[in-house]
Amino acid sequence: MQLKLEHLNKTYTTKRASVTAVKDISLDFPDNAIIGIIGKSGAGKSSLLRLASLLETPDQGEVYYDGVRVDHLPKKELNRRRLEIGMIFQNFNLFSSRTAGKNVAFPLELAGWNRRDIDERVHEMLALVGLEDREKSPIATLSGGQKQRVAIARALAPRPNILFCDEATSALDPQTTHEILDLIKKIHANMNLTVVMITHQMEVVRDACQYVAVIDKGCVVETGAVSDVFRSPKHEITREFLSNIRRSEISVESAIAYLQDNGYEVSKR
Amino acid sequence: MSPITELVLQSTWETVVMVFFSTLFAVLLGFPLGIFLFVTSPRGIAPKIVPYQLISRIVNTLRSFPFVILMIVMFPLSRVVLGTAIGTEATIIPLSVAAAPFIARLTETALNEVDKGVIQAAVAMGASKRQVVRKVMIPEALPSIISGITLTIITLIGYSAMAGAIGGGGLGDLAIRYGYQRFRTDVMIESVVIIIVMVEVIQFLGNKAAALVAKYPLGSFGRSKKVK
Numbered sequence: 337m338q339l340k341l342e343h344l345n346k347t348y349t350t351k352r353a354s355v356t357a358v359k360d361i362s363l364d365f366p367d368n369a370i371i372g373i374i375g376k377s378g379a380g381k382s383s384l385l386r387l388a389s390l391l392e393t394p395d396q397g398e399v400y401y402d403g404v405r406v407d408h409l410p411k412k413e414l415n416r417r418r419l420e421i422g423m424i425f426q427n428f429n430l431f432s433s434r435t436a437g438k439n440v441a442f443p444l445e446l447a448g449w450n451r452r453d454i455d456e457r458v459h460e461m462l463a464l465v466g467l468e469d470r471e472k473s474p475i476a477t478l479s480g481g482q483k484q485r486v487a488i489a490r491a492l493a494p495r496p497n498i499l500f501c502d503e504a505t506s507a508l509d510p511q512t513t514h515e516i517l518d519l520i521k522k523i524h525a526n527m528n529l530t531v532v533m534i535t536h537q538m539e540v541v542r543d544a545c546q547y548v549a550v551i552d553k554g555c556v557v558e559t560g561a562v563s564d565v566f567r568s569p570k571h572e573i574t575r576e577f578l579s580n581i582r583r584s585e586i587s588v589e590s591a592i593a594y595l596q597d598n599g600y601e602v603s604k605r
Numbered sequence: 606m607s608p609i610t611e612l613v614l615q616s617t618w619e620t621v622v623m624v625f626f627s628t629l630f631a632v633l634l635g636f637p638l639g640i641f642l643f644v645t646s647p648r649g650i651a652p653k654i655v656p657y658q659l660i661s662r663i664v665n666t667l668r669s670f671p672f673v674i675l676m677i678v679m680f681p682l683s684r685v686v687l688g689t690a691i692g693t694e695a696t697i698i699p700l701s702v703a704a705a706p707f708i709a710r711l712t713e714t715a716l717n718e719v720d721k722g723v724i725q726a727a728v729a730m731g732a733s734k735r736q737v738v739r740k741v742m743i744p745e746a747l748p749s750i751i752s753g754i755t756l757t758i759i760t761l762i763g764y765s766a767m768a769g770a771i772g773g774g775g776l777g778d779l780a781i782r783y784g785y786q787r788f789r790t791d792v793m794i795e796s797v798v799i800i801i802v803m804v805e806v807i808q809f810l811g812n813k814a815a816a817l818v819a820k821y822p823l824g825s826f827g828r829s830k831k832v833k
Contacts, residue, residue: 418731429726474820
């Protein structure tokens with residue numbers, strides 16, 4: 337699905353103060369891309385995600401899915417639209433009162449699928465994320481990485497055409513982060529799906545995304561293809577994010593492993 | 606069977622009847638009230654200030670009544686519903702009225718404590734307000750509601766000891782009339798031991814039930830750690 341944001345503005349007002357979290361943000365990405373939105377805490381990236389995923393309505397501006405305006409939809413229409421939107425979260429947000437399988441079944445129950453189709457789809461989705469043997473497992477028995485896999489299966493079960501990831505790997509260790517990103521890339525390659533990832537980790541953008549928008553103080557400061565932005569970062573904030581990666585990856589082993597993962601041949605001398 | 610044993614058995618049965626039915630009615634009344642309070646509260650998902658304040662005040666008032674006074678205040682209601690204001694059955698009404706507001710509040714609190722992220726996830730998947738409450742919040746809050754009900758049952762066992770004041774009988778009444786007033790220490794001890802056993806059994810069953818609906822992993826002590 338093609339996501340387009342036009343001149344979005346959002347201000348949150350409390351009794352004490354008002355904060356403009358999103359200032360005149362316009363973004364336009366190609367169909368079925370993996371898009372990274374990166375920014376520091378408080379940069380406005382989560383607010384932007386809530387606007388783009390229709391959880392909140394913008395004060396000004398428009399959100400388009402495949403050229404159709406979708407902000408300010410009537411309630412019924414909006415709830416129907418939501419079945420086309422998948423979402424995963426930093427804290428997984430799984431239902432602890434349900435098993436892994438029943439979590440995946442939840443959006444299908446909302447969509448009114450019949451029992452047999454639900455069972456079949458649940459098996460299919462759990463197999464897709466490599467947890468076919470955990471269908472009956474209570475959520476509390478799963479590891480962080482397994483929980484995020486269940487969350488991905490749940491988000492994608494009703495066949496959405498856009499997946500929003502809200503800091504989806506921030507609670508995971510580097511190895512598990514890597515596995516989850518690989519899984520998202522694998523799924524993306526086999527489905528007709530746009531992925532929008534909110535993150536504060538440049539590694540996530542580098543390892544998984546095709547396009548990136550860098551957000552600072554509610555504004556987009558830089559946007560473009562990931563390869564271009566990494567080659568010639570223009571904004572100071574972008575450079576800061578890039579230097580953070582370099583600092584975190586001093587070890588030669590990790591650099592070699594990264595190159596090998598990406599299909600380069602590395603000869604050790 | 607000696608007359609005293611018969612008396613002890615009779616009193617145990619009366620306590621069981623009082624506590625069972627008052628718990629049943631208190632849950633039937635208090636649980637929906639708790640959901641109502643949660644939904645209509647100023648920070649709830651469908652705020653309705655006037656009905657919320659009204660119900661909330663009634664709940665607070667009933668909760669602040671000393672139970673002995675509440676029993677007397679409920680006389681007219683008992684006469685209307687049961688045709689009598691004394692006896693074991695008649696005690697069920699003040700016991701239910703005392704416990705229902707308690708259950709309402711603990712249901713409201715349990716619902717308030719459901720993880721906001723989980724609710725957000727359900728909304729993001731297209732759940733309506735009704736579906737969020739019915740399919741997400743109540744199941745998620747159920748373990749804590751069951752723990753609360755267990756606590757209520759145990760409190761009701763304590764309250765039911767006062768039922769003697771309006772001829773309700775039960776173990777508390779037996780302990781006072783025989784154990785204390787007729788100096789039958791053995792009867793006193795028997796009554797107290799039976800009450801202790803009852804409390805232990807209910808606590809055990811309550812914990813089991815809560816663990817069962819919470820889907821705890823076997824051998825763990827509590828809910829899974831939240832990832833922050």
